[in-house]
Amino acid sequence: MKIERVDHGNHAFDDPVLVKRLAQQQTPLTMCPISNLRLKGIPSLSASPVKKALDAGVLVTVNSDDPSYFRGILTIITVQFMMH
Numbered sequence: 001m002k003i004e005r006v007d008h009g010n011h012a013f014d015d016p017v018l019v020k021r022l023a024q025q026q027t028p029l030t031m032c033p034i035s036n037l038r039l040k041g042i043p044s045l046s047a048s049p050v051k052k053a054l055d056a057g058v059l060v061t062v063n064s065d066d067p068s069y070f071r072g073i074l075t076i077i078t079v080q081f082m083m084h
């Protein structure tokens with residue numbers, strides 16, 4: 001079975017072998033750093049594994065997560081990331 005994407009995937013970065021595999025297979029992670037921050041999954045935006053993922057060659061999309069809770073903040077996410 002081919003996995004087409006992994007939602008969030010933050011904990012993949014606990015396992016370097018898995019990170020390598022995600023990069024090799026080009027399996028995208030749909031990451032939601034603002035949602036992680038708001039739900040206290042991470043203490044700050046810079047603690048988000050987005051940069052780690054990019055550095056490791058893993059495909060990443062940055063998303064707003066559940067649109068009913070996090071509607072319309074994708075622009076903010078983009079801007080905040082450009083500033084970090």
Ligand SMILES: [Zn+2]
Nearest residue numbers: 007032065066
């Ligand atoms: Zn989610």
